[in-house]
Amino acid sequence: MRRSLPIFILVSSLGMVPAIWVASRTDIYRGDPLDKERVATESNPFIAAEFIGLREGNLAFLFRRMDLQVIRERSIYQKVMVTREDDDMQSPGIRIVVPGETLEGPVELRQELVEVGLLAGASVQFDGMSGRTNRDGVLIDSDQMILAIFDNLKVNRHTFTITNLRHGNCEIELTRLKMYEKLDINYDETRSSHADQLVGEVEWDRSSYRAGDVAVLSLKVTNGSEADGIYRLLGRTVSRWPWLDGKMLYIGDLEPAESRVVSRRLVVPDDLPADLAVLHLRIGFNDLDLGKPQVRATVRLDAE
């Protein structure tokens, strides 16, 4: 009996061993993200345009080459082993980062807007016309085709599409409000304008014109007052002749003694009156206040 007791205890202890091993559990988790693995990138290049105000006296738009990238990627995580007691699964357990081993996350989609660069020196078509951006990616409306659309005072918004054969299309929306903002014509300006001493002078780039010529009218306006400012000043040509009529001149604010020159390009039509050598036009002004002088001008036609 004395000999069998130790044997019994030994055998009983051996029976407990599996029970001790079953009491703890080890799980594998994603630890901290280590990196992202790009699975695929889909490129969607396009042109972005921004109205930047006046350059060389004309409307100017800045063009950028952009890429809206659709990126498929997955995250790479640390591999973490956590061992807990079976009867205490809520405890933090023993956390071990497995060296040299990682876990992958699922593939995720995201979009990224990337500026590729300026659309410099590129040919573009818009509204049935052609143009070219300069080395700074700026397209200047040097023919004043866009500006001319806003000569119609009922037009408050113009949307047009710029096309570049290599880089795609771009839709631009130009509003009168935005244009006025960039041209410093601010209708929130509440100061009273005094344009009674406004002095205007018209100059042409040539002494006379023939049918088909482009005539450049330059209006130099000076605020002759030494005390009062002129604000929100707009000019408009009025003439019997449609090609000389209804051209807007955006002047803006003129502080005392300040001068500004604004220009318009006018295309001399083919159907010029045969018997008239001089055509008349007048420039009227509007600054929401009364009492403005007008500027009279003539344009001389070449005898054919």
Add this chain to the structure above:
Amino acid sequence: MRHFLAVMTVFLCLLPMVAGAQAQFSGDSDTGESIILMKNLLKDLRRTADIDQQYSMLLRTRETLDEIAARLPRRERGVWERRLQAAIPHLHEPTAVHTPNGVTFNFMEIRGKSFYWSDPVTAGSFVEYLNSNRVPQAAVETSVDLTDNSIDYDNETRKYTARRPATALKAVSYTAAAGFAKWLTRRQKQLCSLPGAGFVRLVGSEATTCWSSSKWKEDDPLRRENMRMFGVAFRTLVYRGEPVGELSEARYPDAEIRLITSIKSAKYFYLKQLQELQ
């Protein structure tokens, strides 16, 4: 001697009284005769068919009335003035009249209405206007082409002269045309105005180019609004028979000054014409 002196004193005292009475009697007699003469003249004026005789009669009546006007009571003078005015409608319309400033008006009857329509105003008449109003050279140059119209300006005398005064003035602006009409009206005390565009279309030909008194009404509402917004207005120029809206400073090579005046004014001018001949 005493008796003689008394008689002389009485004679000397009575002499002015007698002379005065005699003069009074003679004046009354002249006035009476003049009134009879005026009555007869006005009566005959309505009967005669000869236009020059008619106007001469009216002129004679006018002169007679002017002669005796001081002697007539105010009320009677007024009555005669009204009779003279009432006689004017009975005068025949002359076919053409000339103002003292050289503007010729021609009789026109259109759709039952009679007017006088002027020949183009001549450079001579226009020069008279410029000199009379002392229009500065700079102002003239903006409204009429002095070189084309052979008008010279003498800086010393500050006077304009026309090298060919009888030729029609051309290439005038509305400002010049309206200024001339205003001046002629003031000078002659008779309304001489620019014709309405509709009138010019009726009386003018396809070659007529002249300024009218009509304001231009722009058909396009948007353009009209824009012009109003920028404070610019057009006048109506009849250009080769068709009305067009133009700026008042525009100078078309063919644009002339044509005026209209009423029958009454034309008769006044004819009377003046006859007066000058006499």
